[in-house]
Amino acid sequence: MMNxxxxxxxxxxxxxxxxxxxxxxxSVFVCLSGFLTFELGSFFQREQADxxxxxxxxxxxxxxxxxxxxxxxWAEERQTGSIELLMTLPLTTADxxxxxxxxxxVFCGFALLATCPIWWTVNYLGDPDNGxxxxxxxxxxxxxxxxxxxxxxxxxxxxxxxxxxxxxxVGGVIFLLLGFAPVASALQAVLPKPLAELLISMSFLxxxxxxxxxxxxxxxxxxxxxxxxxxxxATVAMVNWKRAE
Amino acid sequence: xxxSQREWNxxxxxxxxxxxxxxxxxxxxxSLSLTIHPGEVIGFLGPNGAGKSTxxxxxxxxxxxxxxxxxxFGQDIELQPLSAKRLLGYLPEGxxxxxxxxxxxxxxxxxxxxxxxxxxxQSAIDRVVNRLHLQEVRRxxxxxxSKGFQRRVGIAQALLHDPQVLLLDEPTDGLDPNQKYEVRxxxxxxxxxxxxxxxxHILEEVEAxxxxxxxxxxxxxxxxxTPAELKMQSDYYQAVELELPNISTGxxxxxxxxxxxxxxxxTRTETGQWLVMPQQGEPILQPVQAILEARSVTxxxxxxxxxxxxxxxxxxxxxxxxxxxxxxxxx
Numbered sequence: 001m002m003n004x005x006x007x008x009x010x011x012x013x014x015x016x017x018x019x020x021x022x023x024x025x026x027s028v029f030v031c032l033s034g035f036l037t038f039e040l041g042s043f044f045q046r047e048q049a050d051x052x053x054x055x056x057x058x059x060x061x062x063x064x065x066x067x068x069x070x071x072x073x074w075a076e077e078r079q080t081g082s083i084e085l086l087m088t089l090p091l092t093t094a095d096x097x098x099x100x101x102x103x104x105x106v107f108c109g110f111a112l113l114a115t116c117p118i119w120w121t122v123n124y125l126g127d128p129d130n131g132x133x134x135x136x137x138x139x140x141x142x143x144x145x146x147x148x149x150x151x152x153x154x155x156x157x158x159x160x161x162x163x164x165x166x167x168x169x170v171g172g173v174i175f176l177l178l179g180f181a182p183v184a185s186a187l188q189a190v191l192p193k194p195l196a197e198l199l200i201s202m203s204f205l206x207x208x209x210x211x212x213x214x215x216x217x218x219x220x221x222x223x224x225x226x227x228x229x230x231x232x233x234a235t236v237a238m239v240n241w242k243r244a245e
Numbered sequence: 246x247x248x249s250q251r252e253w254n255x256x257x258x259x260x261x262x263x264x265x266x267x268x269x270x271x272x273x274x275x276s277l278s279l280t281i282h283p284g285e286v287i288g289f290l291g292p293n294g295a296g297k298s299t300x301x302x303x304x305x306x307x308x309x310x311x312x313x314x315x316x317x318f319g320q321d322i323e324l325q326p327l328s329a330k331r332l333l334g335y336l337p338e339g340x341x342x343x344x345x346x347x348x349x350x351x352x353x354x355x356x357x358x359x360x361x362x363x364x365x366x367q368s369a370i371d372r373v374v375n376r377l378h379l380q381e382v383r384r385x386x387x388x389x390x391s392k393g394f395q396r397r398v399g400i401a402q403a404l405l406h407d408p409q410v411l412l413l414d415e416p417t418d419g420l421d422p423n424q425k426y427e428v429r430x431x432x433x434x435x436x437x438x439x440x441x442x443x444x445x446h447i448l449e450e451v452e453a454x455x456x457x458x459x460x461x462x463x464x465x466x467x468x469x470x471t472p473a474e475l476k477m478q479s480d481y482y483q484a485v486e487l488e489l490p491n492i493s494t495g496x497x498x499x500x501x502x503x504x505x506x507x508x509x510x511x512t513r514t515e516t517g518q519w520l521v522m523p524q525q526g527e528p529i530l531q532p533v534q535a536i537l538e539a540r541s542v543t544x545x546x547x548x549x550x551x552x553x554x555x556x557x558x559x560x561x562x563x564x565x566x567x568x569x570x571x572x573x574x575x576x
Contacts, residue, residue: 007357011343018345018386081341085402088305088337089358090330244309245268 004091008099009106016107025069029111033061037118050128054118055136055212059176059204062147067168069108070151071161073100074239078159087243097235101145101152101228108144112137132214139211142224143204147172149231156238179203202227256319258282259304259410259440264313266299266464273299275464276313283409286436288455289444292562296464297444298338301414304442305335317410331359334408338415338444340399344388348379348398351387352405359406373401376431392419400428410440417450429454448554458554462562476552477526478560483552485521485533486514488545498540505532526552 016022033054037043041053077083086096122128151168158164177183178199187196200206207220263276274296281287289297302308304315306322306329315322320329342351352373356366374383377397382390387398396419403411416432417425432441432454445451451458452472460468460475468475476482489498499519503511507527512520523529530549537544 003360004358007354010357011346011354014350015343015345080344081337081339082343084302084305084307084337085335085341088307088330088333088335089355090327090360091358092327243307244311 001095004095005099005102008086008091008096009103012100012103013106016103022107022110025065025107026111026114029061029065030114032065033057033115034118036061048126051118051122051133051136052212054115055140055208058140059143059208062144063169063172063176066108066144066147066151067165067172069104070148070168071155071164073104073152074156074235075159075161075164079161087239093236093239097152097232097239101149101232101235104148104152105141105145108148109141112141112144129214132212135214135216136212138216139208139220139224142211142221142228143208146175146204146224146227146231149228149235150175153231153235153238156235156242175202175204177203179205179207179209258318259442260314260316261300261304262314262316264300264303264315265311266296266303266308267311272464274303274310274461277461277464277466278313279459279466279469281440281442283438283440284436285457286432286441286443286455287457287459288451289442289459289461290446290448290451290558291444291461293446295461295562297461298414299464300461301335301338301412301442301444305333305337305412306330307337331406332409334403334406334411336399336403336411336413336416339418340396342387342395342398342402345386347384347386348374348390348401349383351398352402355402355405361406369405369407373404376404377401378427393421393424396420397424397428400431404435408439411435411442413441413443415445416443417445417447425450448558452554460558460561467561468557472554473551475557476554479550479552479554479556480522481520481550481553481556482526483523483528483530484550485523485530486546486548486550487519487521487533487537488517488547489519489542490545498536498542501536501540502533505529505536507532 016025036057037051037054041056043053046053074083077086087093119133122133123130147168150171151164154167154171155161155164157167178187180203184196184200184203187199190196191199202223207223210217211220259279259281261277261279261281263278264274265272265276266274277296277300289300291297299308303310304317304322306315306326309323315329317329317332320332322329343354346354349370352370353366356369361369374380377400379394379397379401382394387395390398396416400413400416403413411432413432417428420428429450432443435441436454436456443450443455456471458468458470458472458475459466499511502508502519502521507524507529509522509524512522514520521529521533530547534547537547
């Protein structure tokens with residue numbers, strides 16, 4: 001099991017680095033997060049030794065940067081026909097779904113690690129609570145996994161990467177906006193209360209914001225983990241279902 | 246047909262039982278049944294869209310059949326997919342691979358995914374690289390290779406774990422004549438103790454490498470025999486081809502030959518030979534020779550046809566309702 005996942009994982013991860021994709025992606029990620037933090041987030045003007053402005057923008061950063069990473073997971077295999085090769089190797093569908101997802105997620109972890117200079121900066125300038133920052137990094141990584149897991153499923157729906165991209169963008173917007181104050185109040189006005197509450201509780205924003213405040217609550221971490229597992233299971237089901245077509 | 250009834254151990258064969266696959270309204274494969282034994286090279290023949298690739302995909306476990314089953318050495322491809330797939334080497338149609346990987350790293354991935362032990366991976370890769378003459382391209386991205394090389398990478402990948410069963414979907418497509426020859430040699434070599442299934446639309450390939458030809462038409466099995474047996478069903482089987490010195494078609498000799506018992510018709514080929522067609526494979530060489538001798542005509546050449554596979558192929562794959570394929574005369 002581990003060997004089989006490992007084979008897929010290694011191939012996928014190496015695949016990011018054989019093309020310029022990895023370098024472009026990490027550069028864009030670092031530059032964009034820097035720009036958002038220092039310019040839009042007024043990092044210096046706030047004169048606070050924390051990374052709140054840095055992390056505040058992560059959900060929106062992922063909204064834009066995760067779909068291009070996730071769209072190729074399955075759509076590309078289908079487009080080039082390599083899926084036929086992959087699925088006739090002695091691997092289970094779960095092996096390949098997990099291997100692909102983990103590679104993308106770990107790759108995201110690299111991109112996140114590449115933003116470390118900002119952490120050093122804030123430690124140089126002041127005396128931040130590094131526990132909170134670590135928790136926020138972890139939360140941010142979990143959230144990126146959620147975007148990716150959903151994107152993996154949406155990518156399995158089609159062999160057109162552009163369609164997969166647009167679908168994950170829309171999916172991302174939905175799960176972000178559910179917690180956005182105006183949308184949340186609109187939902188509460190229109191829908192019965194329990195349903196509205198449930199939908200609002202599915203928002204990435206609320207869970208992520210509570211983690212960035214430094215509380216690694218089981219409910220928030222558990223939400224992201226459960227979200228990832230559900231979408232991965234859905235991906236397995238979708239890939240298997242497509243076998244019949 | 247004509248195969249000796251040997252006792253086969255059921256654990257060493259491929260059994261395909263009433264395999265059926267439908268895409269919407271289109272019947273791609275229609276209750277296909279086959280049993281294949283080790284040492285056999287079997288050729289799937291059929292017009293485009295006959296269901297060859299669909300059948301291959303179901304045997305390889307890529308497509309899920311609507312009904313029917315495939316067992317490989319007793320392992321059901323749907324119920325025990327991992328152990329069944331381990332026995333298989335598969336070249337999908339068009340030889341897809343991961344284009345941005347180098348040949349070497351692609352083969353390494355296949356070795357890992359197939360669970361080749363770490364210590365044996367390098368030697369397994371070297372073996373197939375040498376076998377398919379990929380040495381000069383092993384560090385190059387697959388995308389940058391010619392179609393012929395890409396096809397050979399696909400075959401190398403299928404052979405990497407030295408599988409008991411090889412499924413090759415159009416293995417020589419895009420290869421030049423020398424490469425085609427080499428791949429056919431390779432298939433012949435592998436065949437001694439393995440099951441090799443190839444699909445092709447090249448008839449001479451079947452004659453060159455297959456002991457058994459299975460013709461599929463509209464998803465159904467329409468012929469299953471050795472190429473020689475199939476050719477015996479041809480109109481041309483036992484036909485006598487004569488190259489005669491300057492004798493016109495309306496001559497006495499022509500009429501005399503036409504009236505020979507067992508002769509159906511005589512046609513003149515584009516290159517000027519006479520083709521004496523027998524009635525249903527009757528041997529007519531000797532009577533034809535006797536007439537020639539009696540008239541003291543010495544032919545430049547005389548040959549008996551073994552029958553023609555394309556003729557049989559056309560006959561069994563013709564749409565019974567339409568006239569889409571006309572029986573072409575001449576050679």
